[in-house]
Amino acid sequence: MDRFLSHLKQPFTSVWLCSGFILGCFITLYTANTAVFYLISFAVILAAAYFKPFLPILSGFICGIFLVFFHYLVFYSQSECDLRPKKPVIANFQVISIHSAQSPFYVKASLKSIQGCSLSKLKPPLAMISVSTAQKLMVGDEVSARIKLKPFRSVKNYNSFDRERHAFRQRLFYKGRTVSKIQIENQTGKPTSTEVYRNYISTITTGSQLQWLYYALLTGDKSKISQQNKQQLRELGISHLLAISGLHIGLVYAIGFYFSKYITRIMRIPVSQTRQINSWFMLIGFCFAATYVYLSGFAVSAVRALLMLGCLLFIYILNKNPLRWRTILYALTLVLIIDPFTLLNPGLYFSFIAVAIIFLVIRSSLGKNLGFYRRVIQLGLIQLALFIGLLPLSLFYFDGVSTIGLLVNLVAVPIISVIVLPFLVLYSFLSLLLDLPLLLYGLDFVLNYLYQSIMLVPKQWRWLEFAFVEFNTLVLIYSTLLLFLCYPYRAFAIIPVLIVTFDWLLSPKSTFQLDVFDVGHGLMVMLSKENKAVVYDLGPRYFGRYDYIQSVLLANINALKLEVIATIVSHQDNDHIGGLHSWNENGFGATLKYFHPHGVNARCEPKLLKIGNVSLTSFSMPGDNNNDQSCILRVKSGEYIVLLTGDISAEAEQQLITRLPDLQATVLVSPHHGSNTSSSQAFIEQVRPKLVIHSSAYQGQWQFPHPEVVKRYQDRDIAQLSTADSGHIRIKFYNDTFLVESAREHESYWFEQD
Template structure:
């Protein structure tokens, strides 16, 4: 404990204030307008009155709060002019990125003016726009148009990629459709430096077998990579090599540092003996690293690494010592001061934690130039430390870890560091003088063979999927390290481990679970019991290319490490069956065999099965003249609870079900036809008598489901009602004698995102 307080008593005012600033930013971004924010703020105020160093912490904390508020007001708090919800707005657009060039074209654009408001390029918000226009649109084009514009809002589901949060971090405030049939498009007179550089690199690597790898490493642009290539690199634990980050920046800096030193020693210039020549080497290395980051268009990971490098060099030369931990802290302060919402980016945590791990290893096992064996041992320990130290973050963000990543990185990092990156830099320089396609073959051929060997690694040993890991688990695991590092009584480090074990063995878990996903206008349901899944309906597909299965259902199954046992399609409307093809393509075609023995595009059969102790019953039906009333109606039951899934049936099918005296009574009802007034008759509601009703409908959708009349009918029996369009994914946990409901927007809401 004395060792801990000796660290606290060091009179570094800047360190204390920096710590306060970081705490202020993190607490404000994640907890503003919550009880936690109030408690932490009051605690710091109280402590600062008794412990003087905390006065500077308090000052930094206040600065952090102000920084978040200022950035939100300046760069993120954009609203559409009221004007009675105009159908279209007059908008000035600068095309930032062409997402899809196939008509209708889809672009990401800066809004430079909106009605009477003008925005500078520095502050301008972004919008995602659909343009039904024949003329190809390119990045950098500008035009004025009438745009049907809405505030950006997407579907919201648990444990899958949060598009709305990502859009916020990218300053995407709106989405809409350009209404003009003709546009006066102004193209830029000439490409900027970054665009010209990327075009040059793309041309030079065009004939290479794995050109996507070279292009990505030289530019930071992953547009040449396919989804399969990205997924392969992630499953092999090598995706970090493709993001220009600390490794790449340090390679560029180190390469130029030693080349400059070699050149100066070779020419032996007359230098003032008072000049520290290592500053010259470092300055050249840093300038070239800056150029590299500039040519990568200042992507976040590269900029973050450059700032960390700059802080380290300044402290090293100004303070005459490395002061590694202070350099990390100051770099973090600069990054958060530039954009405090960087704390929403997972890469921030991976980057800084990786540097901390490297510093900790180097403190115990320093690199020594004269001992190759000792250096190899240190590099191995660094890689092992990174694997173990980043493991909780990997489990939390990716729900798994690469089993072969540790071994592959021991080979891949040296190849990248000492072979590929120097060769690529040399190739870029040679390309300015001559045609270097012959030179690229020297490394393209062996690397292509190596890549093919990586593709041959079986999937089962590439990636271990462990399911969802809670943030509480991650925090407790990382809290072990400071307890071991600062506190002399090492046994205290057992407290987080014991807490994890206590939570695991004594926290009550539900017996089974109902998940109604937020898919817009459509339906997709997953029943979970003992890590097994039963699927009912698959949501819509769009343009026969995209579906909610690929963006929601499959990621959810992987994140929770579920085993699919059976699947049912209620009927063939696109909003229910649109994702079936993608689900079958993912390897689950067999899951339809029991309920659809004649094929997935035929109606389900009336039967009853046992699903992990639950009863799943499908009801017989008379043939109707429409697909809606032929929907497969399913009842899932346990000893004390039941769920009725109804597809798009109307009052006519409801009447048939009642007349057959089927047992319809259920605890939870999925309202027929998304809450349409054509369904949910008074008689049907009385027969089911649900305590909870879920409407799977779109937010402010075309048909305005659920109908107000339907809502009133359910209100008469005092049933609680929830709509996925309003609250996002709905999860119902069933226990022995009660149930608990949670919603995605309720559980994962942020003050800075207006739902």
């Protein structure tokens, strides 16, 4: 059987080992304990058993599996701690960063010890802690206090940014607040080198209109960038320029390399062997880059770029050609050996795929003198290839793409890399000796003029929203491209395409869908059929500015390509109507008119709305308060009925079953989030749902659903789900059955399971 592949040129054994290792890490991280993991593992073992060239792949694959579990157990797995919501614990922590510089301080801290809990000594977990104190806190301070601490947890919805996964990547496992006077056991009294550097950069760039840009380019710290600026940079497709990456590391390395070379020439140091002395220049350049990474606070993207640079230099020093595919492979392997969970970081994929694309474009011209015009054309081709090659990633992570990003990058990348960044590095050195703010202000004036000119382009022309791209689809897209680029295996590129096609053709289509979103203590529901949707309640609003409309509701509407034809607000409580302002701002105010012709402050009108074979009937009960006047929505399709009751109490429930003695439901969203003032025995016996959903917060203030309510449903063998435990709950109704899905079950990997 080995002859089957004997006619193909075999790569180095190290390439096979690294390929297997990367595959093992990827498959284990994303699919461990699933059928996909066992299927792929069996395929690798089978291939290695029949084809000897696959034996190194199997060895690397096994090492990758082992390393992922090893890292998880040593650095990411946390022991069970007795962290009750109302029970403070004594904890000792060290301040890593301060996010609010006045009391109560909001700090990111490294936990040294927690009462009754065993923590990793090698790499202590992190926590976000609110510290109430009159004392001055500084980075590096070691603090002891009684803390109400709980595991880091956020809402979990389909098609939305996963804050829990983002926190996991940072090893941010807890959050809490101090409930006693703190004791600073070891006060540093002086800032760290990183803080001194950042304060210096902040000082020398003060007064410039684009200070946030210069500060981010030189330090990697994006804290000075406003949300508006972040959004604008994303729409322009140049957010990548502000992350310390290969562009920045390469430039600092070049400064160190040529600086040392220039000093050698000035001092007329005799050089006998060019390659040997170049190795020393490279080492000095690498030290410059490493110092830059250190001063940036070891940003993940900066460390990754430094490792790639180190790998490339090492291969060059070994008298090998570093500009080959295996260099990228070795660099990625090194990154994953240090921490395989780096695979969760989107920047890893953007970095390595971008480098691979650049290499693919320039490999035919390596060592050739192209001339100025051909080099400019090549730079244009690189930007075009990057735009196309990174498009699937952009759609997956950002649900859209910058329509002018290609043109903007053609101008912005040369300006930043050739003019702005070298100028800023030189300016920061000269400012140690001279006061030269006018130099910066001159550059600042020109750059700000260019930036404001670009921002004159209408927003709808800068960014194009796309439907949500699923993770499996993303993997299949890049698998297809990879196989297509590997000439001997090009025919196999059809396999991923066939998998996607058959999956789409064979997947059954639901008659209608119910989405109960995870919005903490509140309610936000969407009913959809084909491409039409009706929204029931808009969730809470916090601090007068934050809600879940943009991040959750609109994200799902765009992902599912839905048109909202009507909106219902059950009543006036903040946890149901809080998102109204954002809903109107996004142009959906007109959808309220059908059920609320007299405005949302009045009770909803009795209406019947039909979407195909799905009928929606609205009505309300007379009552003495807003809760009992909640708009009730009954959704019927064939034999299935969904009942949404807002916050009605037991009294209104009695009126409801008196008015509609034959009222029943397949699925019930529990009245008042599962409060003990609702879900009376008479109501439950009348409605007799097969499934009840409680929309409530995890360890919330009201502790819904109430244990008595849970028991009443349990006594009648009614299945129950809570958004607090399950996250976003999605129910798909078919002709003869219905399927229940939850975000915490389907969108969580093995290391995120409760």
